[in-house]
Amino acid sequence: MSTHPLDAAGADPFEIAKEAAAQIAERSGIERHDVALTLGSGWAKAADLLGETVAEIPAGDIVGFSKPAVVGHVGTLRSVALPSGKHALVIGARTHYYENHGVRRVVHSVRTAAATGASVMVLTNGAGGIKPTWKPGQPVLISDHLNLTADSPIEGANFVDLTDLYSARLRAVAREVDPTLDDGVYVQFRGPHYETPAEVQMAKTLGGHIVGMSTALEAIAARQAGMEVLGFSLITNLAAGIQETPLSHAEVLEAGREAEGRISGLLAKIVGTL
Template identity: 40%
Template structure:
């Protein structure tokens, strides 16, 4: 599938989303990552909720910690489309499918994309349970949501003014570089050491492909990754997905309030 074809499918889904929710347009799109589903309760005022599989081009997320709905919400005067889960490469889907939600939200009018996820920390000064603003990413998935002759500039993939707004909302926030890998396996000790030496601060299985698609469509992007585990502990012991997921779920309400504050100011 070419980029233009993926955008055509997203436009069809966006038209259906607007029709079913009665919205003329959307101001922002939010994609909630692993364990973030509960954040929707404090993110804004709910209007209408739909099953995403009922919209063109969507499949039901299959990963643990992801819901299967899209909520039309209000954050102040802003209309926001909130996808309560996402699909991943490791579920057997391609990059175009992974980016379909963010493309749909932008096709529905959103000029701002807020992407979230959980991530392992590669730094000693990033604590488990700490949200981190993504400053940049390393796309190590071996794929792209773009296919065609046009190039896309990712120099400022994560919009500086949105990052500034995030820091105004919560001055305690720090920033980091996110390494995106396909999963579902966790990284080996050698891989973790390589990523840290290459300059990665966080490691996860999402965000990067959606960011690329959003930038190609001209949207501003902010990404927030919740530190769910100390990835470097994998060098000395085994990783535990359920424990990492629980860390994010326990803080979901506060994460939703953070997103609310950012969107309200943006």
């Protein structure tokens, strides 16, 4: 039997997120966070560049959070004082859909961020690129998504509008910092296996440019919570069938390591202007 609070019969995921936010406030001494960032593969260094770390909390100490199951995810929650005087909550503990813990656990970090007061959710990931002009190590903005998990974090008859899910305003802010940023439609597959060349072609036919295994479900939960969403993918490789060599997680980590200084600096500058 599962003892995880989000899996319990009758559990209210929003109440558990509120409880988690209260624990973060108590542990960090910061009553309210203004912006939250989930740092995926390749993006972790941004936490060091945003500002002064006020507190670093093992994610497993906070109700509802699980230890990360993926190499490249740090497993901590950090409260960072930004130069503007605002505070950022940096989430280095992402639960992926393919871990089979259910959608509530996947989006708990986002709901907790909203409960801490954050009005902006920055979601980042490492992903495969479909546009052949993109190079490994290139950051791109997410303009929209295709959710191919056949699942949703929203329960019951709550009809949430996703027309402008990835904020055009925030993308414009990002482009003020770096006018060369390209954007594309992110496609979330279930994983954990990589996509087949045929699936990548399907994604391309459907209008996708980026393929990965996270972010879309979290973005939907952020919108349900009333947050403004900024999405970023680090292109770690060209997707299956676009590049000629087999895909590997080691390649993803290597591309992230090579790019992390540059992309983390970019992200820190963008967050500093929000």
